[in-house]
Amino acid sequence: MLKSFTRLLFTLGSLALSMTAQANVQIFACEPEWATLAKELAGDRANTFAATHAGQDPHHIQARPSLIAKLRSSDLAICTGAGLETGWMPMLQRRARNPKVMPGEPGYLEAAGQVERLEIPAALDRAEGDVHGDGNPHVQLDPRRVLEIAKALSSRLQTIDPANKAHYLQRVEAFSRRWLAAIQRWEAQAHALKGKRVIVHHREWTYLLDWLGMQRVGSLEPKPGIPPTLSHLADLKELQADRIIVSPLNDDKPSTWLHEQTGTDVVVLPQTVGAVKGTEDLFGLFDEIIRRLTTGDGA
Amino acid sequence: MPKTLIGAAMAMALNIPMTAAIAESADIAELKQMIRQLKHQHEQQMRELEERVQRAEARAAAAEEKALGTAGEVAIIEQRAQTRPGTGSNAFNPAISLVLQGGLASYSQDPDDFHLEGLPLGGEAGLQDEGLSLWETELTASANVDNLFFGQATLGLHTDDGAVELDIEEAFVDTLSLPAGLGLRFGRFYSAIGYLNEHHTHTWDFADAPLAYQAFLARQYRDDGIRASWLAPVDTLLLEIGVEALRGDSYPGGGNDGDFGAVRNLFAKIGGDAGQDSSWQIGLAHLDVDVAERTSGGHSHDHGGDGPVFSGDSGLTVFDAIWKTSLSGDRALIVQGEYLLRDEDGQVDLAEEAGNAVFDYDGRQYGWYLQTVFQFNRRWRAGLRYDRLSANNDLAIIANDTGEADDDILAESGYQSGSHDPHRWAAMVDWSPSEFSRFRLQYARDDSREETDDQVFLQYITNLGAHGAHRY
Numbered sequence: 030m031l032k033s034f035t036r037l038l039f040t041l042g043s044l045a046l047s048m049t050a051q052a053n054v055q056i057f058a059c060e061p062e063w064a065t066l067a068k069e070l071a072g073d074r075a076n077t078f079a080a081t082h083a084g085q086d087p088h089h090i091q092a093r094p095s096l097i098a099k100l101r102s103s104d105l106a107i108c109t110g111a112g113l114e115t116g117w118m119p120m121l122q123r124r125a126r127n128p129k130v131m132p133g134e135p136g137y138l139e140a141a142g143q144v145e146r147l148e149i150p151a152a153l154d155r156a157e158g159d160v161h162g163d164g165n166p167h168v169q170l171d172p173r174r175v176l177e178i179a180k181a182l183s184s185r186l187q188t189i190d191p192a193n194k195a196h197y198l199q200r201v202e203a204f205s206r207r208w209l210a211a212i213q214r215w216e217a218q219a220h221a222l223k224g225k226r227v228i229v230h231h232r233e234w235t236y237l238l239d240w241l242g243m244q245r246v247g248s249l250e251p252k253p254g255i256p257p258t259l260s261h262l263a264d265l266k267e268l269q270a271d272r273i274i275v276s277p278l279n280d281d282k283p284s285t286w287l288h289e290q291t292g293t294d295v296v297v298l299p300q301t302v303g304a305v306k307g308t309e310d311l312f313g314l315f316d317e318i319i320r321r322l323t324t325g326d327g328a
Numbered sequence: 329m330p331k332t333l334i335g336a337a338m339a340m341a342l343n344i345p346m347t348a349a350i351a352e353s354a355d356i357a358e359l360k361q362m363i364r365q366l367k368h369q370h371e372q373q374m375r376e377l378e379e380r381v382q383r384a385e386a387r388a389a390a391a392e393e394k395a396l397g398t399a400g401e402v403a404i405i406e407q408r409a410q411t412r413p414g415t416g417s418n419a420f421n422p423a424i425s426l427v428l429q430g431g432l433a434s435y436s437q438d439p440d441d442f443h444l445e446g447l448p449l450g451g452e453a454g455l456q457d458e459g460l461s462l463w464e465t466e467l468t469a470s471a472n473v474d475n476l477f478f479g480q481a482t483l484g485l486h487t488d489d490g491a492v493e494l495d496i497e498e499a500f501v502d503t504l505s506l507p508a509g510l511g512l513r514f515g516r517f518y519s520a521i522g523y524l525n526e527h528h529t530h531t532w533d534f535a536d537a538p539l540a541y542q543a544f545l546a547r548q549y550r551d552d553g554i555r556a557s558w559l560a561p562v563d564t565l566l567l568e569i570g571v572e573a574l575r576g577d578s579y580p581g582g583g584n585d586g587d588f589g590a591v592r593n594l595f596a597k598i599g600g601d602a603g604q605d606s607s608w609q610i611g612l613a614h615l616d617v618d619v620a621e622r623t624s625g626g627h628s629h630d631h632g633g634d635g636p637v638f639s640g641d642s643g644l645t646v647f648d649a650i651w652k653t654s655l656s657g658d659r660a661l662i663v664q665g666e667y668l669l670r671d672e673d674g675q676v677d678l679a680e681e682a683g684n685a686v687f688d689y690d691g692r693q694y695g696w697y698l699q700t701v702f703q704f705n706r707r708w709r710a711g712l713r714y715d716r717l718s719a720n721n722d723l724a725i726i727a728n729d730t731g732e733a734d735d736d737i738l739a740e741s742g743y744q745s746g747s748h749d750p751h752r753w754a755a756m757v758d759w760s761p762s763e764f765s766r767f768r769l770q771y772a773r774d775d776s777r778e779e780t781d782d783q784v785f786l787q788y789i790t791n792l793g794a795h796g797a798h799r800y
Binding site (some may be wrong): 082084090093095096097099100110118120123126128131159254256 | 432504600601658762798
């Protein structure tokens with residue numbers, strides 16, 4: 030028993046050694062959008078791992094064993110930050126025994142920390158629901174902010190892997206050019222959306238609405254992170270809105286009920302890459318968001 | 329380009345002797361003139377080339393500068409973002425959270441008579457007070473000490489017979505940046521034995537401890553000591569191996585006689601994913617205890633005397649396994665179980681008013697539980713748990729000066745086993761209006777004793793302050 034256990038350890042150990050021998054930068058992305066961005070900016074010089082997929086709510090992730098193992102061997106961790114991963118990431122960082130990805134090190138980047146955040150509460154009180162002291166963390170839905178984050182991520186890649194600095198520079202330049210052109214295209218397509226009034230399920234759309242100049246008139250959740258209640262939904266009936274925006278993760282009962290009561294159309298928007306078909310990368314994500322918003326498709 | 333140069337040189341080299349053969353001085357002068365012109369032209373071309381190279385270099389440098397500018401811009405962005413948090417004197421305060429737990433407990437049998445046959449209870453083991461009461465109030469503070477250490481302390485407040493007790497539940501320091509996946513923890517902490525033992529009670533899925541934890545760990549085992557562990561550099565699998573040396577002051581230890589490490593623990597954990605939405609972990613630990621004068625309540629503690637005192641060796645092996653699957657719509661399934669096996673060997677002293685009794689005790693005991701919890705949505709969960717214990721103890725009287733019959737002494741000691749295996753069914757349902765509060769209703773049909781005890785708990789757990797990250 031002990032002998033076979035020792036043998037297992039030895040095998041695992043040598044397996045591990047062969048794995049750590051690879052030269053590529055190992056990137057641990059807390060959410061799929063940052064994994065996609067990292068792939069875009071690092072190309073074949075990095076192996077990217079996404080800790081969560083589009084079907085999971087990044088607020089509620091378990092600090093599960095495989096994530097500890099993954100973080101143990103990572104060179105760079107990119108997370109949303111602003112308190113989004115507060116229930117699991119600090120535990121992973123403490124248990125992964127990897128000084129490279131501790132807060133404050135070049136190997137740990139918080140995306141929301143690189144941009145101006147909205148909805149920073151003046152006072153913190155849990156009676157207001159699951160509010161984040163650092164503001165709304167869902168910054169991935171504003172392409173202008175995504176560009177700032179891309180630059181910060183590229184700069185970290187250059188710091189961590191200086192041998193490939195030129196490669197990262199060239200990729201971030203190319204990405205910025207394509208991204209700026211795409212932003213112009215999306216803004217042109219979404220021109221008619223300016224000033225439209227929407228009701229959202231959760232406040233993850235704040236940055237999208239800010240970018241497109243749309244107006245949030247209400248949320249299905251009475252407080253952030255608190256599931257909708259009937260009395261709150263009844264209050265929303267009075268509001269004049271053009272659309273109800275939900276994500277594929279949200280329970281569809283509250284939005285359907287409100288649609289039946291008021292006739293306001295519901296649009297299901299992808300909140301990250303991979304959430305719906307055709308959103309395999311960041312370009313596809315915003316293409317699909319704009320398409321659904323302008324055509325009302327995705328009801 | 330080099331080809332044409334060589335060609336030109338060759339043509340010149342061939343041309344000169346040929347023209348020299350024709351040999352007219354005027355011609356030579358003309359030729360000299362031509363060569364000068366060629367040379368001049370060549371020099372001019374070289375200069376032009378050089379200038380072009382210089383211009384190209386300048387352009388490249390400018391491009392690099394621009395690129396560096398991107399990085400510089402980024403640095404500015406990072407700086408701007410990072411200067412935002414408050415810089416007051418309290419900015420470095422540790423994360424503080426306060427857990428308030430309490431509830432209502434109701435029993436059909438006398439809770440003060442709670443005992444497990446052949447497994448005398450020690451330490452904090454036993455049932456919650458009957459009626460409405462505070463169960464546990466825990467204040468936890470944690471923060472990085474500096475770049476090398478993380479510290480955490482939990483103070484527990486309990487009421488015991490009307491008096492408030494302040495207890496340092498844990499106070500430990502973890503290393504943060506040892507190389508090669510090594511880590512040290514020192515101070516007071518919950519031993520890495522079994523799954524639930526390392527989890528605070530407010531994260532447990534049932535209102536009470538499994539029977540095996542009551543019997544073998546006095547609900548939960550924590551002690552002063554040091555832990556060294558290693559996290560293997562395996563990419564997709566968690567593999568952690570560690571050792572602990574602990575003081576042995578609390579149950580299952582029996583007090584420290586000055587030795588370093590009256591309790592030794594050897595543990596290993598392996599865990600990973602199964603598909604996209606399931607994860608698992610199994611653990612194996614062996615706790616080796618030099619027991620020095622461990623007291624236990626015994627069967628009848630109102631009998632007078634101090635109760636039985638055990639000295640000897642105790643070995644506890646724990647195997648634990650957990651499986652979690654998350655399903656769509658915030659539904660989830662958790663299945664977990666632990667098997668505890670204990671081997672004890674030594675002597676038990678029993679002091680009575682009339683005199684002392686001593687007997688040999690050789691026990692082989694096991695206990696296990698299996699539980700499953702289903703989460704219907706973010707707010708509602710329900711769970712079912714089954715517990716079982718069994719003891720097989722060999723007892724032999726060595727001396728008896730109490731004036732009582734040997735059999736009576738053994739029966740009173742609580743060490744006698746044989747006629748009844750404690751077991752229990754428990755079902756619970758809980759409601760969590762937010763991540764920070766939970767209300768639980770639990771019913772248990774407890775056959776720990778000969779007579780069935782119907783137990784009902786109504787429990788509340790609230791968490792104020794910092795949003796602590798939870799262990800898996």
